[in-house]
Amino acid sequence: MSIQIRKFDSTHPDFKQQLADVLAFEASEDEAIDRAVLRILEDVKKRGDVAVLEYTKQFDHVSADSLQALEIKSDDLQAALAQLSPVRRAALQTAADRVRVYHERQKAEIGSHGFSYTETDGTILGQKVTPLDRVGIYVPGGKAAYPSSVLMNAIPAKVAGVQEVIMVVPTPNGVQNELVLAAAAMSGVDRVFTIGGAQAVAALAYGTATIPQVDKIVGPGNAYVAAAKRRVFGTVGIDMIAGPSEILVICDGTTDPDWIAMDLFSQAEHDELAQSILICPDAAYLEAVAASINRQLDAMPRKEVIATSLTNRGAMIKVRDMDEACEIANLIAAEHLEISTENPQQWADKIRHAGAMFLGRFSSESLGDYCAGPNHVLPTSRTARFSSPLGVYDFQKRSSMLQVSEGGAHTLGQVAAELAYGEGLQAHARSAEYRFKK
Amino acid sequence: MSIQIRKFDSTHPDFKQQLADVLAFEASEDEAIDRAVLRILEDVKKRGDVAVLEYTKQFDHVSADSLQALEIKSDDLQAALAQLSPVRRAALQTAADRVRVYHERQKAEIGSHGFSYTETDGTILGQKVTPLDRVGIYVPGGKAAYPSSVLMNAIPAKVAGVQEVIMVVPTPNGVQNELVLAAAAMSGVDRVFTIGGAQAVAALAYGTATIPQVDKIVGPGNAYVAAAKRRVFGTVGIDMIAGPSEILVICDGTTDPDWIAMDLFSQAEHDELAQSILICPDAAYLEAVAASINRQLDAMPRKEVIATSLTNRGAMIKVRDMDEACEIANLIAAEHLEISTENPQQWADKIRHAGAMFLGRFSSESLGDYCAGPNHVLPTSRTARFSSPLGVYDFQKRSSMLQVSEGGAHTLGQVAAELAYGEGLQAHARSAEYRFKK
Incomplete structure (x- = not known):
């Protein structure tokens, strides 16, 4: 079995559009x-x-x-x-x-x-956290x-x-x-x-x-x-409605190509719509991983699923340098991002958007799936731009707490009444005024 | 202008259903x-x-x-x-x-x-927070x-x-x-x-x-x-799709009835669907607030809106005692909860579900709407059971960080491979094994 994965070059004039096309995924609403x-x-x-x-x-x-x-x-x-x-x-x-x-x-x-703080007039403000x-x-x-x-x-x-x-x-x-x-x-x-x-x-x-x-x-x-x-x-x-699973690997070309090929497989084997992308500044390394993919594929029990996923949704991207790799990773905002390089922290510092980052060549994504400790429920389909891994915070909520002192009711009441009259809400204004005018 | 607000008694056999009916609000999806x-x-x-x-x-x-x-x-x-x-x-x-x-x-x-911690084998786990x-x-x-x-x-x-x-x-x-x-x-x-x-x-x-x-x-x-x-x-x-605004006032009967009436108005004046509810163990006090409402209503520029809101969606609930008042407040999970009592903290400690709590008789809700400091974008329609005021956390997101050491790849890899084989995901298992078997 031999497959062909899409190859892109970031210097190509149409690269941005090519990338957008491969990332495009419309959740079918039936x-x-x-x-x-x-x-x-x-x-x-x-x-x-x-x-x-x-x-x-x-x-x-x-x-x-x-x-x-x-x-x-x-x-x-x-x-x-x-x-x-x-x-x-x-x-x-x-x-x-x-x-x-x-x-x-x-x-x-x-x-x-939670937290609370007391102002000089005795007014207490804060937040209560409850499960x-x-x-x-x-x-x-x-x-x-x-x-x-x-x-x-x-x-x-x-x-x-x-x-x-x-x-x-x-x-x-x-x-x-x-x-x-x-x-x-x-x-x-x-x-x-x-x-x-x-x-x-x-x-x-x-x-x-x-x-x-x-x-x-x-x-x-x-x-x-x-x-x-x-x-x-x-x-x-x-929780979020999850899309297909994704892995993005940024590699500097120093990790064993067989390891990276298997990391791409580990995402692709989930289902035909899963997405595996590899970014590297070294064209020869990308070829080596492509060769490894075709060498290792036949031994995989789920090779049909892997082949379909990699052919239809996979990609390899040759970039100018690692800085550009990080820029593109921020655009992709992947669910799983492997930074398989020497000194990975320097590149992780440049990443703003990813569900989970796996730093260094020993951090295979599968360790995170099962047992490393962080949650494996992660934002997919570029939603890492605005959402987070499932966590304790998803099972807590917060209530604002306000205990206004008599002095606070006087100073705050004047401000509130002024703004409430400005918005045409007289009962709001009177409710504040009762606390200091009566 | 004189209006009649619904009155409930918590000892009535149908009270739970009466309360459910008054709280029921179906967001019309057109x-x-x-x-x-x-x-x-x-x-x-x-x-x-x-x-x-x-x-x-x-x-x-x-x-x-x-x-x-x-x-x-x-x-x-x-x-x-x-x-x-x-x-x-x-x-x-x-x-x-x-x-x-x-x-x-x-x-x-x-x-x-964010945070991070290092395990004895050098594996680093944590979370990065970005706006x-x-x-x-x-x-x-x-x-x-x-x-x-x-x-x-x-x-x-x-x-x-x-x-x-x-x-x-x-x-x-x-x-x-x-x-x-x-x-x-x-x-x-x-x-x-x-x-x-x-x-x-x-x-x-x-x-x-x-x-x-x-x-x-x-x-x-x-x-x-x-x-x-x-x-x-x-x-x-x-953010959340907000429903009509709500206030729930728990009062022990010691706050000036005119203040409480105006607090109920301040929510009711928002729109006809807004909901104002008062809970108190003192039946005479509820009557005093009802009388104040009818006395003060005519002076309100938005009296038509207030009258419609209070008549159609307002309620006064006579309860056995303040503990029961808190239980009912947890059921209602109001957007705004005023605890207008002596020693309000003792009752606030019993509240699990509310968007914002206003403690003591000087904490009118309108202060929170405009200037106290906490956010006025709050969960409505009982969603305070599972969601929070708008906050800084809504404009941040988190990324899990995993940097597994060579030693960690060995111990974690064995666990991950065992579980991956159990789930029939061989590429996951092999990807982990490469890091310690090769």
Whole structure:
């Protein structure tokens, strides 16, 4: 099997447009899916448990007399954990522990205790930080069921202090994923229901007799789940709707080409729409990686997916120098950015936009996917320009605190009244004036 | 003019349902508006400046030869500031200064420098925090044009370190709001264009020849603007789509009833859909406030709006005690919560969900609207359960940083490979293994 990856040169007059074209990705919004989802949401809102049971029978071919019967009890989660091989259990435990340590560090660094300060007249201003009460985690069934995803979504919520984490995971034809259940047990998930699709999103968003309403829903899902999350946003919080996964590798030409080829594969194997891009100032090195790709491809079990992804969405970009590589990386704002160079920090300092940066040749992206500690839920499709990795901050919210003294009410009241009259809001002005004129 | 506000008693068997009914608010999503907006967005995306000019002529009755002609230059912004009366200018400056001080304090408290820690094998993990590059602020034209809103949106962005803040504000029939322009000058807005509606949102989201693409759009707008923001979300970030404004007052019955009545008015005067609710354990006090409302209403210039809002959406709730008042406040999760009591901190400690809390009888909500310092852009419609006031954090984003040492690649690589094989992702496993097996 031999493939041809797109090659660009930054000195080409059309380079900017070529780059824009290869990055372009339109999330397909299917009207039929959206309408079907809307119907399911409204039905579950109205009929609750009964509707969820009907859709579960229809879509997952799982029948039950009650939604209670679809809850997996704590003992069964623990049993799934106990059944893991010792090696796999140890690996999962290491990953969970490291993810927890990283997010505890994050919690300590982001001002989780809030703040307040007192002004000379005794007025106190500040902000209070509280965790969300209850969070829902969607975990896909079938081929995309990743235990690492359970850890990455559940642990930050528990570290933030969320009292109740409710996981939903469909079990098409009744087939359970034991690794996923083990991960749920390990990461402190409180309750698990074997439901999925738009009906599970609806149950979490509106609540039913059996499933309590949550405050936020996180986790990946198919087009129906994504459409349902978009629709319930506002009733509950949601995380970002993720696009295809991406890796951008900036290399100075000193890393073993086989390593870089495999890093590009590791993104491409996710799915046909995944995007792998390599930037380097050394044309010969780009050729060496291209050769390595064709040499290594046949040994990959998921070679068809990799070949499609690299051919349709991959690219290699020859740049003038590493500074230009960093400029282009800021334009691309990749989900994963590997800086596979000597002295990587100097280049990382120039990067403003990336979901996660992997510095130096030993930092393969896959370490971040599983166990290094930082979250693997990252902004895709250039949204790293304005959004962040999933974190403890996604499971906290802030309330402003104002305690105005009698003196403060006098000085601030005059200012507020002046501006309120300027905006034509007399009750605002009078409300302020009562505190110092009466 | 005499009105009747709904009265509830928490001991009534149907109280929970009564409360749910009064809180229920369905944001109307108008299909016709959404379709019109979609057409405008696609047109501006394709035809850029020309399309924006055409829509501006059509909707605002403003003709110009070029979009450049619709930019208000810095000198004109400064002139608007210079023309303010000294009293109004001083009030606006006090407000701007206090908002800046509060948000600088916030920036210092939320870990804006990021963090990193080094493990025993030399692996470095952490997070980098960067401001957004460029932000768009939407400011409505006409009656809802509030200079305070310019301060509250622009100042946190500048404090966060956003390099370029671009404001759009429609000028229907060419009428400019000088207070809004003065507020833009004062809060450090970099560029101002007199365009509005879905066409302005599109120009900011996609960029045109004249207007650079931004990374996030914030600020309030009408139904077309809200629909446009929803549609461009993902291409750029957006703030929350705000619902009607709300105030919840918890009172122990010791505050002058006239003050509380005016506080309820100050929310109700915003618009007919605004919601004002008073909770108190003292039935006689509720009657006193109801009497004050009817006594004071006729003097209010906006009495029609206030009467409609209080009649249709207002409520007074008699509770058993202050603890129950706090429980109900957590259910309501109000945008603004006044705790008008003796020793308010004891009750504030029990509140988990509120956009902003105003403690003590001197903390009228209007002080927070204009000049106390905390942001007046707050979560509405119970979204305080999962979201926060607009803040510096909305104009920053985080990137995970991983620099794995050779030793770390060995220990972490084994864990990652084990889990990757478990998930059937062989390229992930091989990519990790290359770093310690070769």
